Amino acid sequence: MGQYIVRRLLQAIPMLLLVSILLFALVNVAPGGPLSQFSRSRRMTAERAESLKRQFGLDKPLTVQYIVWLAGNDWMAIDTDGNGITDSYGTRKGVLRGDFGFSYQNREPVLPQIMDRLPNTVYLMGLTLIVVAIIAIPIGIISAVKQYSAFDITVTTLSFMGQAIPEFWLGLILILIFYVGLDNPVTGKSLLPGGGMYTIGAEFSLIDRIRHLILPVSMGVVGWVAWWSRFLRSSMLEVINQDYIRTARAKGQNERKVLYRHALKNALIPLVTMIMIDFPYVFTGAIVVEQLFSWPGMGRMYYDAATSRDYPMLMGVLILGSMVIILSNLMADIIYAYLDPRVRYD
Amino acid sequence: MTEHSDQFLLKIRGLKTYFYTEDGVVKAVDGVDFNVNRGEILGLVGESGCGKSVTALSIMQLIRKPGKIVEGKISFGSVNLRELPLEDIQEIRGNRISMIFQQPQTSLNPVITVGDQLAEVFEIHADLNNEEMREKSVELLRTVGIADPEQKALAYPHEMSGGQAQRVMIAMGLAMRPELLIADEPTTALDVTIQAQILDLMRDLRNELGTAVILITHDLGVIAEMADWVAVMYAGQIVEQAGVVPLFDKPLHPYTRGLINSIPVLGETKHRLADIDGVVPNLVDLPKGCNFAPRCKARKKYGLSICEEINPDLKEIMPNHSVRCWLYQDAEDHKAPLKP
Amino acid sequence: MPRKADVKNKTMKSPETMSSLVWRRFRRHPGAMAGAIILAILILSVLLAGLSPFDPEISDIKNRFQPPSGNHLFGTDGLGRDVLVRILYGGRVSLSVGFLVVGISLAIGVPIGSAAGYFGGWVDNVLSKVIDATMSLPALMFMILLSAILREIDAPFLKSNSTLTISLVLGVLSWPTAARLVRAIFFTFREMEYVTAAKALGASNLRIIISEILPNGLGPIIVESTLGIGYAIMEESTLSFLGFGIMPPTPSWGNMLDKAQEHLSQYPWLAIFPGLMIFLAIISINFIGDGMRDALDPYKILAQIDE
Numbered sequence: 006m007g008q009y010i011v012r013r014l015l016q017a018i019p020m021l022l023l024v025s026i027l028l029f030a031l032v033n034v035a036p037g038g039p040l041s042q043f044s045r046s047r048r049m050t051a052e053r054a055e056s057l058k059r060q061f062g063l064d065k066p067l068t069v070q071y072i073v074w075l076a077g078n079d080w081m082a083i084d085t086d087g088n089g090i091t092d093s094y095g096t097r098k099g100v101l102r103g104d105f106g107f108s109y110q111n112r113e114p115v116l117p118q119i120m121d122r123l124p125n126t127v128y129l130m131g132l133t134l135i136v137v138a139i140i141a142i143p144i145g146i147i148s149a150v151k152q153y154s155a156f157d158i159t160v161t162t163l164s165f166m167g168q169a170i171p172e173f174w175l176g177l178i179l180i181l182i183f184y185v186g187l188d189n190p191v192t193g194k195s196l197l198p199g200g201g202m203y204t205i206g207a208e209f210s211l212i213d214r215i216r217h218l219i220l221p222v223s224m225g226v227v228g229w230v231a232w233w234s235r236f237l238r239s240s241m242l243e244v245i246n247q248d249y250i251r252t253a254r255a256k257g258q259n260e261r262k263v264l265y266r267h268a269l270k271n272a273l274i275p276l277v278t279m280i281m282i283d284f285p286y287v288f289t290g291a292i293v294v295e296q297l298f299s300w301p302g303m304g305r306m307y308y309d310a311a312t313s314r315d316y317p318m319l320m321g322v323l324i325l326g327s328m329v330i331i332l333s334n335l336m337a338d339i340i341y342a343y344l345d346p347r348v349r350y351d
Numbered sequence: 352m353t354e355h356s357d358q359f360l361l362k363i364r365g366l367k368t369y370f371y372t373e374d375g376v377v378k379a380v381d382g383v384d385f386n387v388n389r390g391e392i393l394g395l396v397g398e399s400g401c402g403k404s405v406t407a408l409s410i411m412q413l414i415r416k417p418g419k420i421v422e423g424k425i426s427f428g429s430v431n432l433r434e435l436p437l438e439d440i441q442e443i444r445g446n447r448i449s450m451i452f453q454q455p456q457t458s459l460n461p462v463i464t465v466g467d468q469l470a471e472v473f474e475i476h477a478d479l480n481n482e483e484m485r486e487k488s489v490e491l492l493r494t495v496g497i498a499d500p501e502q503k504a505l506a507y508p509h510e511m512s513g514g515q516a517q518r519v520m521i522a523m524g525l526a527m528r529p530e531l532l533i534a535d536e537p538t539t540a541l542d543v544t545i546q547a548q549i550l551d552l553m554r555d556l557r558n559e560l561g562t563a564v565i566l567i568t569h570d571l572g573v574i575a576e577m578a579d580w581v582a583v584m585y586a587g588q589i590v591e592q593a594g595v596v597p598l599f600d601k602p603l604h605p606y607t608r609g610l611i612n613s614i615p616v617l618g619e620t621k622h623r624l625a626d627i628d629g630v631v632p633n634l635v636d637l638p639k640g641c642n643f644a645p646r647c648k649a650r651k652k653y654g655l656s657i658c659e660e661i662n663p664d665l666k667e668i669m670p671n672h673s674v675r676c677w678l679y680q681d682a683e684d685h686k687a688p689l690k691p
Numbered sequence: 692m693p694r695k696a697d698v699k700n701k702t703m704k705s706p707e708t709m710s711s712l713v714w715r716r717f718r719r720h721p722g723a724m725a726g727a728i729i730l731a732i733l734i735l736s737v738l739l740a741g742l743s744p745f746d747p748e749i750s751d752i753k754n755r756f757q758p759p760s761g762n763h764l765f766g767t768d769g770l771g772r773d774v775l776v777r778i779l780y781g782g783r784v785s786l787s788v789g790f791l792v793v794g795i796s797l798a799i800g801v802p803i804g805s806a807a808g809y810f811g812g813w814v815d816n817v818l819s820k821v822i823d824a825t826m827s828l829p830a831l832m833f834m835i836l837l838s839a840i841l842r843e844i845d846a847p848f849l850k851s852n853s854t855l856t857i858s859l860v861l862g863v864l865s866w867p868t869a870a871r872l873v874r875a876i877f878f879t880f881r882e883m884e885y886v887t888a889a890k891a892l893g894a895s896n897l898r899i900i901i902s903e904i905l906p907n908g909l910g911p912i913i914v915e916s917t918l919g920i921g922y923a924i925m926e927e928s929t930l931s932f933l934g935f936g937i938m939p940p941t942p943s944w945g946n947m948l949d950k951a952q953e954h955l956s957q958y959p960w961l962a963i964f965p966g967l968m969i970f971l972a973i974i975s976i977n978f979i980g981d982g983m984r985d986a987l988d989p990y991k992i993l994a995q996i997d998e
C-alpha cells in the first residue's frame with residue numbers, strides 16, 4: 006500500500022508540470038503581459054522598462070522564462086543594464102519554493118494573500134459539503150430501498166429540478182425571498198442577511214454567524230444534494246440487485262443487516278470516491294456564491310483578479326486549484342483501493 | 352397426483368409466480384406441483400428460461416419486485432411458507448432450508464472475507480461465540496474439501512476459483528444441517544472435473560446428513576447420476592415426473608423424449624437440443640393450448656387437434672409416473688393412443 | 692444476456708426494428724416526452740423572436756423598469772428594453788452555445804478518444820495524460836481566465852466574447868468527457884471478432900475506427916451529448932452572469948441576470964424570468980437525456996429483438 010501511494014504521488018508530478026506549462030503558456034500569450042502594469046506608471050522610461058524586463062527574465066525565451074517561474078532566478082546571474090556583463094542576481098524564488106510572484110493589484114506577494122482568504126472559503130464550502138452529505142446520504146439510501154415509492158418518485162423529481170436550477174439564480178431567488186421579501190416580525194428588519202460573513206461592527210455571536218451562513222449554504226446545497234443523492238441511489242440500486250444480496254437473504258439475515266452489512270458497504274465505495282473527487286470544489290467552486298453574498302473568500306479574490314487581469318494572482322490560484330484536484334483524485338484512488346479488496350496495488 | 356410416499360418434507364401445489372414487467376406479465380412459473388421426500392434427491396430439469404430458478408426462489412420466498420407469487424401452496428412440514436411472516440421465514444432460511452446459487456462468484460459479497468460470510472450463518476442461527484464460529488467455519492471449509500481452510504477463510508471471494516467459491520456456497524448451505532438443500536445448477540459454471548467433485552460432495556453429504564436436495568440442472572447426465580426422482584419442466588410447468596429409472600427407461604412426454612435423445616454421446620458435445628426444433632415460447636403470451644404444441648412432432652404424427660385448444664393437466668397415468676400430454680389422456684373429441 | 696459481439700449484427704440487420712423500438716421506449720418515459728415538447732416550444736419561440744415589434748438591444752429610456760403588463764409581458768429592463776424579447780434573443784444565444792459546445796467537444800473528443808482507445812500503448816498513454824491534465828483544471832476559474840484573455844485578443848472570428856468565442860472557451864474544457872467515453876467504447880469493442888476479421892481483410896485503421904467500432908458507441912455518445920447541451924447552457928449562463936461570458940448588449944440568459952441583484956428590491960421580475968428559462972431548458976434537456984438513456988440501453992434493446 007505504501008509503495009502504491011508513493012508511486013501514485015510520483016505519477017502526479019508530471020501531471021502537475023503539464024498543467025503548469027499549459028497555464029504558463031496561456032498567460033504568456035495574453036496581450037499586455039506581465040509588464041503592462043508598469044507601463045501605466047508615468048515614471049516608466051524606456052531604459053527602466055528594458056532593465057525591468059531583463060530583471061524579470063522577460064528577454065529570455067519562453068522556456069527559460071518558465072524555468073525561472075518554476076525554480077526562480079536567484080541562482081542566475083543577470084545583466085540588468087544590457088552591457089553584456091552580468092551585474093546582479095535575480096530575486097525570484099520560483100513557484101517550487103512558494104514564490105508565485107507579486108499581485109499586479111497591490112504589489113504584494115500572491116501566496117500569502119491566497120492563504121489569507123482560503124480559510125473563509127473552506128469554512129463556507131466545507132460546511133456546505135457537510136450539510137450536503139448529511140442530507141444526501143440518507144435520501145439516496147431510502148429512495149433506492151423504496152424504489153418507485155411515493156418518496157422515491159418525489160426525490161427523483163426534486164433531484165431533476167435541483168440539478169437544473171442554476172446556482173446563481175437560486176441565490177438570487179433566496180436573497181429575493183429571505184432578504185428583500187420577508188421581514189423578521191419582531192425587529193422589522195430582513196429575516197436573513199443578504200451577504201457577508203457576520204454583521205460588521207457587532208460582537209462575535211454564533212447566532213449571527215449562522216444567520217449569515219443559511220442563505221449561501223442553502224444555495225450551494227441544492228444542486229449537490231440532487232447530484233449525490235441520485236448517484237448514491239443508483240449505486241445502491243445496482244448493489245441491491247446483486248446476487249450476493251440475495252445470498253445474504255437466503256442465509257436468513259434480516260433486512261436491516263442485509264442493508265447495512267452487505268449493501269451499504271458496497272454502495273458507499275463509489276460514493277466515497279465520488280466525494281473525494283468532488284472535494285476540490287471546496288477550494289475552486291466558491292466564485293459564484295462568494296460573489297453573490299459578498300463573502301470575503303478566495304473565489305471573490307479570484308473574480309477581482311480576473312476583472313483586473315492580475316495574472317500572477319490568477320496563475321497562483323489556478324496552480325493551487327489544479328494541485329488540489331490532482332491530489333484529491335489521487336486520494337480517491339487510494340481510498341478506493343483501500344475499501345475495495347478487489348483492487349490490486351500493482 | 353403423483354405421490355411416491357406420504358411423508359413429504361416439501362409439497363408444492365399450484366404454484367404460480369409471475370413477473371410484472373414493462374413488456375407484459377411473464378408467467379415464469381405457471382402452476383407447478385411436486386413433492387420432495389426426506390433425504391431424497393429431486394432432479395428438476397428443463398431448458399434455460401423454463402422457470403427452474405424462479406421455482407427455487409419461490410420456495411425460499413425470495414421473489415422480489417416486479418415478481419410475485421400469485422397462487423399456490425408451498426407446504427414445508429406442517430406450515431405453508433407463503434403464509435409465514437417474514438421473521439419466521441428468516442428463521443427457516445439458511446437453517447432448515449438453504450439454497451446455493453447458479454453463479455458462485457457473484458453470489459459472494461466481494462468486500463467481506465469468505466470466513467466472515469460463512470460465520471454469518473452461525474451468527475444468525477446458532478448461539479456461538481466468535482471463536483466457536485471461527486472454528487466451525489474453518490471446519491466446514493475443510494469438510495467441503497477446501498485445502499488450507501484457515502488461510503482461505505481470510506480470503507476475499509475474488510481470490511478464489513469458481514470451484515472454491517462454489518464449495519464455500521455449499522459450506523454455507525450445509526452449515527446448519529438443513530432438512531432441504533436447493534442447489535440451483537451448482538456445477539454449471541465449473542469445469543468438468545470440478546463438477547464431478549462437487550456432485551460427489553453433495554451426494555456424500557446427503558448420505559451422511561440425510562438432507563433432501565432439489566437439484567436443478569439442464570444436464571440430464573447429472574440427473575441420471577444423482578437423482579432419485581425427476582421432474583421435467585417446460586415453460587413454467589411440470590410436464591412429466593417419475594422415478595429416475597422409469598423416466599429414463601420409458602419417457603412419456605414428447606419433450607422429455609426429445610431431451611433424452613439429445614443427451615450428448617461421450618466425446619461429442621451438443622449445444623442444441625438436436626431432437627427438438629424451435630425455442631422455448633415467450634412466457635408473456637403463451638400459446639392457448641399445450642405450451643409445447645408449436646414444437647411437438649408427436650402432435651403432428653398423431654394428428655391431435657385438441658393440443659392447440661386446451662392445455663392438458665398433469666395426470667398420473669401409471670403408478671408414480673405423471674405426464675401432462677393429451678397422448679395419454681381421454682378427451683371428448685378424440686381417443687388418444689394411450690401409452691404408445 | 693446477449694453477447695457483445697451480437698450488438699453490431701443486430702443493429703445492422705434490423706435498423707427499422709431498432710429505431711421504432713427506441714422511439715417506443717422513449718415515448719413511454721413521461722419526463723422525456725414532456726421535455727421534448729417544452730424544448731420544441733422553446734426552440735420555436737426563439738426562432739420566431741423576430742416577429743416581436745421590440746428590439747432586443749436598442750434602449751428606450753422613457754420606458755425603464757416597466758413592470759410586467761399587457762404590452763411588456765415580462766416587463767422592461769433598466770434601459771427600457773422588453774425583457775421577453777431579450778429572453779427570446781438570449782435563448783438563441785444560450786441554445787446555440789449549448790449545441791456549439793457539444794459540437795466542439797465531439798470534434799475534439801471523438802478523434803482523440805478513438806486514437807487512444809484504438810491504438811492503445813504509448814498513443815493512449817500520451818493522450819490520456821492530456822485528457823487527465825485538462826480535467827484537472829478548475830473548470831469555472833479556468834474559463835474565466837480564458838475568457839478574460841480572449842476578450843483582449845482581436846482575432847478574426849473571435850471578436851470579443853461572441854457566441855463562438857464563449858463556445859470555444861467551454862469546449863476547451865468539455866471535450867475530455869467525450870474523449871473518455873469514446874476511449875472506453877474502443878476498449879470494449881476493439882478485440883471483437885468482427886474487428887479482427889476486418890483487420891485481417893486488410894481494412895484500413897481509419898475505416899475500422901469509423902465504420903466498425905464507432906457505430907457501437909452511438910447510443911452512449913448521443914445520451915452524453917444531449918446532457919452535454921444542458922451542462923453547456925448552465926456554464927454559459929454562469930459565466931455570463933459573472934460578466935465573463937456573452938457581453939451586453941447581446942442578451943443571453945446569464946448576462947440578463949448580471950445586473951439583477953442591484954435591482955432586486957425594486958424590480959424583482961428582472962431576476963425571475965431569465966433564470967426560469969435556464970431552468971426550463973436544462974430540465975427539459977436532462978429529461979430527454981434520461982429518456983434516451985432508457986431507450987437506447989443496448990442490452991434492453993437486444994433482449995427485445997431477441998424475443
Ligand SMILES: Nc1ncnc2c1ncn2[C@@H]1O[C@H](COP(=O)(O)OP(=O)(O)OP(=O)(O)O)[C@@H](O)[C@H]1O
Pocket residue numbers: 370372377378379397398399400401402403404405406416417418453569634
Ligand atoms: N426478475 C425478473 N424479471 C423479469 N423476468 C424474470 C425475472 N427473473 C426471471 N424472469 C423470467 O422468468 C423466466 C424463468 O427464469 P428462470 O431464471 O427461472 O429460468 P431457469 O429455468 O432457471 O433458466 P436457466 O437455466 O437459464 O437458469 C425467464 O423467462 C426469465 O426471463
Ligand code: SF4
Pocket residue numbers: 604605606641642643644645647648649650655658663675676677678
Ligand atoms: S399435449 Fe399435444 S402438443 Fe402437448 S406434448 Fe402432448 S402431444 Fe405434444
Ligand SMILES: [Mg+2]
Pocket residue numbers: 403404405453535
Ligand atoms: Mg436458473
